Amino acid sequence: MREVDRRSKYDRRVFLKGAATAVPAVAIATSAGLSVSDAWADDATTLAPATLKTLVKVARDIYPHDFLGDSYYIAAIKLWDGKAAKDPAVKSLISDGVTQLDKAANERHKVPYAQVPWETERVVLLQQIEQTPFFQKVRGDLVVSLYNQKEVWPKFGYEGSSAEHGGYIKRGFADIDWLPKA
């Protein structure tokens, strides 16, 4: 069977430019082959850098994929800075939601959300706010903004657009080789 190369086939700089123009700091960090620095959130215009960093943790806890580095979660949540800039209601929904989450974390664990050490403990905090507009907005947007990044698709073994490659008629549409004989 033809397996999918899980390494990204996309040029990362091009990808970040196209899909998330608001993250130049990430683009620089990743294109240089470095790990994501803490500086990526500093150019946010509306949401506080600390708020964005907490959102990255929240995003990973909602959809934890250990094979995805932070840059994908950053690209997914960074869009909220722009949405918050356009709509004060979004700004307060996100800012207040993160404040409340930190408050709950401090009450239970004496540290803000992002510093609660175990995922299972953070998940308990998220479960307590599962029905809130804040959580539902974050999850509802994230399920698109994370999984609709073309760059993550190969990591899930998904090849995306195929027509320009002539479809799969010569690229393994029927190459399964492990089934019992019918």
Next chain:
Amino acid sequence: MARFDLNDGGVVVIVGSGAGGGTLGNELAQKGVKVVILEAGSRIEMQDFVNDEWESFTQLAWSDMRTTSGSWRVAKDFPNLPAWIVKAVGGSTTHWAGASLRFDEHEFRVKSTYGDIAGANLLDWPITLAEMEPWYAKAEDKMGVTRTNGIAGLPGNNNFKVMEAGAKKLGYKSVHTGNMAINSEPRDGRGACQQIGFCFQGCKSGAKWSTLYTEIPRGEATGNLEVRPNSMVIKIEHDASGKVTGVVYADESGAMQRQKARVVAVAGNSIESPRLLLNSASNMFPNGLANSSGQVGRNYMRHMTGSVYAAFEKSVHMYRGTTMAGIIKDESKNDPKRGFVGGYEMETLSIGVPFMAAFLNPGAWGRSFTSAMESYPRMAGMWLVGEDMPQESNRITLDAKAKDKFGMPVASVHFDDHPNDVAMRNHAYKQGAAVYEAVGATVTYPTPPYPSTHNLGTNRMSEKPKDGVVNKFGQTHDVKNLFISDGSQFTSGAACNPTLTIVSLAIRQADHIAGAMQRKEI
């Protein structure tokens, strides 16, 4: 290409250009009848389709505001998206999967076959399979359905091979790559399937039949058909005698236009078609046009649906190749011993990573969800589609508050599963999982229904005017020059995908309309 005057009262106006409207338009044009098709959406040609689920959804889907109520899960997960259908020239034939199955004989006689079922508003169709057979044959030839007219079946893809192997282990007998309106070999000016795998996003090779690039250009070539895209019909008008005289529609610029007509045929799919009749209420027809029975908008059916995805130890890559070229037919019979009446089909289905994230278990999050997502390349998938019970209380009404940009009330869709639907779905989930477990699935995911792709029954056919909206030719009981030409005519839903029956009815209806016009009956 024809251009007809707004004041030309000799034309047939068709609302919608999909399986019903697009086919009817071409068939009438071929017979020399002048036709204006008013299509709410844009004209998006084959080369502009995109192999990208969300981008394509934005390009093609009907996303105008609708509201929902009822106990179905779609109302909770997608409250403003009850249906996943298309707003574009070609209608939902741009994104349909291509499955083209005939009804069984008993599926036209559901009241006689199933008897009285509490809560179900069952009624026999005023037509039989024997009457429909010649029209089914014409439709299969027109659409190039595989395993008919000597056309070979499509080759099975990986997803099919998994389903087939499991089905055989379970002892199922009727298992093949389907009756598909997708060319397995070049035919009728269209090429063979390239196994692209984005059937739902518009076929970029044209192997799949769609009115967009078959019926519509052929009709236009006669000089008798004009298609006006971006034209949203908001009201059908009538004269003092109760005959319809034309329609009012918003053109591309949003300006209101009035197109006169000799005959109006409504084919806007089963949510918009009753909405248009209800929004066309007048002093003479206070409950909506053609609604003396009170049945307009009622008996909304969406098929019993669900999906089963299964993860295996090794790769499947289900997304490669034709999306729905695979079927198990053994459960489509009516066998009440299973605990429900009617039957269901099991058909291969795959969706990409973006849609899998949205639809596998809407609202779910955390490790169990991401574990399922990470099994994506090792997944096989099937869609379950079966007959659901028509219920009077499942209905399209006009929303009391929400209005569209033209000030017209939007459609509100109410749906509750009937106990028969629930029993059938549970059976189908169990059998679907068993198919995959038979060939080593490590986990199976019974996946809830998506927003409705098969919307049926809201202007149903009936022998007697008190029981339904239209007669056996789709002509409304109340207004003789007003027709319904889409799946809203269906008296019952049957187990199978509806498009072949919609197309067959449209060919038959064209024959009837042209004859009646010639005889000056309308």
